[in-house]
Amino acid sequence: MLVNESKRKVWHGRVELADTFFKRFKGLMLVRNVNYALVFVLPAETRVNASIHMFFMLSDIDVIWLDSSCRVVDFKTARKWRVYAPKKAAKYIIEGPVGMIRTLEIGEGDLISWSLSEEKEKAIPVKISLPEKLSFESSNGVTMAESVSKLKTKKA
Known part of the structure; x- marks a missing residue:
């Protein structure tokens, strides 16, 4: 779940974390139906680290860039096969389905929080x-x- 604390708006979708190199590298590439949000935790708060590419994306997505205090520094609907960089340095990127920005009524300076969806436990064989x-x-x-x-x- 994503929450716009400034406007008290909630997006009730699944939220996952991309906090490792491989998870950030893969992101939402080759995902047919983007129906969840992915929160990227970047190693440093810069514009360069926060730039994204939309190569190998199968659909457009909404993107929200946040600084280290979780305030929105930029947001947009990203189109396939393009490159984007935020207006200011960002520490977090939230990528999700188109419509997420509208649902949260995102504006620059808004405070965003999230709660991660619970992972389902894997089955364990039992005798x-x-x-x-x-x-x-x-x-x-x-x-x-x-x-x-x-x-x-x-x-x-």
């Missing part, structure tokens, strides 16, 4: 005990049991 006649260790990969009722009555 469980099975009834005697049921096994996943067959030679052909297919498991058969005589019948569910026999398994239930045998256990009871």
Whole structure:
């Protein structure tokens, strides 16, 4: 979720962080349907570090540049196959779907905050005990049991 603290406007989309070199390098390139925001944490607050390219982008995006105090220094809808640099030095860049700027009613000097979307935990394989006649260790990969009722009555 992104919040324009100055105007009390909220964008209720998913927000992810690009805080490593590889995540910043990939950004939103080759993403077909940009339906989330990506917050870039830059190593230094400069105009050069905050410049972006739209090469290999499959759609236009909204871009918001913030200084180290999270105040908007520039914003625009970025078009495919172009290069952009903010008017002033920036420490953070927020890239997201077109319409995000309008929803947040962004203006220069606005204070922006965000809360990251929770990552879903990955599944962890767990061993469980099975009834005697049921096994996943067959030679052909297919498991058969005589019948569910026999398994239930045998256990009871």
